[in-house]
């Protein structure tokens with residue numbers, strides 16, 4: 001399915017990124033992993049701190065030409081400092097993608113890791129527009145201005161930004177056939193799951209009552225592999241929710257159409 005493709009995976013040392021690197025490799029791809037933490041499994045791995053724009057630029061310089069795909073998976077949970085959450089989850093994927101596009105092959109696929117947490121983006125349009133003007137050096141000001149430390153707001157907002165950025169740039173690079181899509185998981189059993197429970201409190205328990213089980217990285221990785229494959233060439237700016245039905249539940253209950 002992915003024979004002959006070379007794909008960059010950020011966040012490859014744990015959780016969803018680690019499983020994605022394994023899944024893409026199993027399907028025939030050559031994976032170049034990126035993470036701030038070491039990775040002993042991958043033959044090709046570049047240690048990078050994605051909070052640092054200079055490190056991102058250096059990473060781009062070290063990556064080869066003619067890449068077939070990029071999976072922006074690295075992320076921090078809502079318990080991390082807000083400015084770091086916005087850097088890793090929102091600014092880094094944008095900078096890495098923009099800088100890497102010249103090195104992508106025609107027809108390449110970009111897959112971003114969103115979240116069910118991004119579902120409320122339509123209520124944050126003004127903030128999202130303001131964030132367009134924000135970069136690594138003034139993200140702390142943005143966090144203070146919009147109180148991003150309030151109840152894990154930085155995490156929700158980072159995913160609203162990533163989701164809408166994906167939709168807005170679904171085919172920005174159309175002249176080269178490069179497409180971009182987003183995968184939005186519900187709660188997945190990875191090392192950061194307790195951080196969500198700590199932030200959401202009773203809301204997290206309430207959410208769990210409408211699901212049969214937690215997701216696993218093995219539920220998410222095949223969907224990312226599909227988006228990286230040629231089977232998905234007409235998906236552009238699509239948001240694939242992989243959440244055990246949770247977003248459907250929210251849509252139906254909030255509109256009175258069912259439960």
Ligand SMILES: NC(=O)c1ccc[n+]([C@@H]2O[C@H](COP(=O)([O-])OP(=O)(O)OC[C@H]3O[C@@H](n4cnc5c(N)ncnc54)[C@H](O)[C@@H]3O)[C@@H](O)[C@H]2O)c1
Nearest residue numbers: 011013014015016035036049050051074075115187188190
């Ligand atoms: N676990 C969930 O419930 C869930 C749900 C929806 C979306 N997500 C998203 O999935 C993605 C992966 O999360 P996960 O659950 O696998 O968590 P995880 O902590 O297991 O993996 C995240 C990876 O990102 C890396 N990372 C963090 N900061 C970095 C930095 N500054 N530079 C480089 N790498 C960095 C970490 O080292 C780690 O390997 C994240 O974007 C997260 O927001 C997770």
